[in-house]
Amino acid sequence: MQTTAPTEHTLLEPLATSSGDEGLLEISLGPHHPSTHGVFRMDAVLDGERVVKLKPVVGYLHRNHEKIAESASYLASMPYTDRLDYFGSLTNNWAYALAVEKLAGIQVPERAEYIRVITAELTRLQNHATTIGFLLQEMGASGSPLMYGFRERETILDLFEALTGSRMMCNYMRFGGCRVELPSGWLDRVKKTVTEFPRFLDEFENLLTSNEILLARTQGIGTLSKELAIQGGVTGPVLRASGVNYDIRKVDKYGIYDRFNFKIPLGEHGDVYDRYMVRMLEMRESIKILEQALRDIPAGPIIDPKTKIRGFRPKPGEAYGRIESAKGELGFYLISDGTGNPYRYRVRPPSFINLTLLEDMCRGYSVADLIVIFGTIDIVLGEVDR
């Protein structure tokens, strides 16, 4: 197996072959390649089948999210955050609501905090289930893993639809709480899903974890060292697979995460297999959190009645709200000048920042590995390009 020795960052250098590079082939993967999870392009320089240089090219989906939010009211940006990462609209809602709540000094009722944890952990479950499905699909496991992942995702989306009215674009969180009360019987449905979900995880473990082909394709592939991951600002499962114990739920303890008992799974080698396993283990930890939250959820109001929905004007100031989304640290930085819309609105998207080390993970591996490594970063282009 060929090992990589990442030496220097070459992301911003032109890829044009110089005089010493005869025999190299520059190819363009994407922007509409089936493996690229959206409109993403990779400029790869190949020596035979080995990747020598790689430059991610983004910007094909740019939709001006930050500028639109600066010209719209605080409330009107909430449905746009759904569309950032359409696999985790509820966690995106939470990150934005958290930033606004910090900015305006709003207290969230207890029940709403529990609802937020429940919805966020369900979001993490369906995101990881689908990511693993896609990963295996990219490895050539045609069908089954992706279908099983999607089957579980659909069960969770049914819950989201019953609660918020929409399967993907939930638009559920509000400053100071949540939009609507839980429908009757909803918590029982969640309990049923949480009880049944480990069956799916066991099924996945049986199907994949000890599969020789999977091990051959993932172990020792796409290694990302601890030091480089920290230097690159990588977060989420990709960072934890490299062995760095950093999870915002433990480090920054937003919401009520300090009340729950759960562990942070860590990898050792930072290869594709570790990134896969960290996600599998994280799903089991999410189930633990959900069980505790469902046990303890109190009755009470779901939104702070003093918070204004229309004509919301926080005092001048700035705030940064961040959460551990399924992909990593998702943060919203807001500056208020006292008017009805933010003076500055900035998103810190985990997908985009995790992408910056793609070349270091891929250098020296084959094109087939490149697709798999790219799959383990788990990006959504809506979040990358904003």
Next chain:
Amino acid sequence: MLGTGIAKGLVETARNFFGSYVSRDRLTTVEYPEERLPQAEAARNFPFLVYDGDDWKSGLRCVACQICEKECPPKCIFIEKSKDKKPDAVGKPQFYPTVFNIDVSVCMSCQICVEVCPFEAIKMDTDFELSTDDRFGGLLWDRQQLAKSNTYYHEIHPTEATEVDARLAEEKAKADAKAKAAETKPVAAATGAAQQTSHGASSAE
């Protein structure tokens, strides 16, 4: 041993394949359009305008305050306010929208218009079979296309509609009580003044 992992995986896929003939949980496909899943009560798609009574034009609850137009994130609502007032379903003179268009090709179904409307006039529909061959004209809905009765609202969102009706009835009762109080007050004041005058007169006498 080499191959055991693969064998285990094959057993798992076989169990799912044959299980799908036995267990409904393992077969999640629905043969749309013959077979349909029940819609969640909270389901939402595009907005519609609620009207009371039988006539959509006079029954519209919308008073063209244009708050939804201002708050709409993708700016897909277009309203023109009337110059005159006309009696609404309750008989109170109100402004009304002479133009109320929603560009459904732009709408992102966020339901912020529903949340900000102070008159319970705009709600979310659940209809999703909207394909048309005319993308621009066909998806710009005017107020007649948007108007749907309160009965229809009760059919699609029964719990929410009952709450809304109760809230409106309460508000109306409050307004009636206030109006009654305002009506009786001048009478009482007038009677009081008359009495005072007569007292005054008598004292002068």
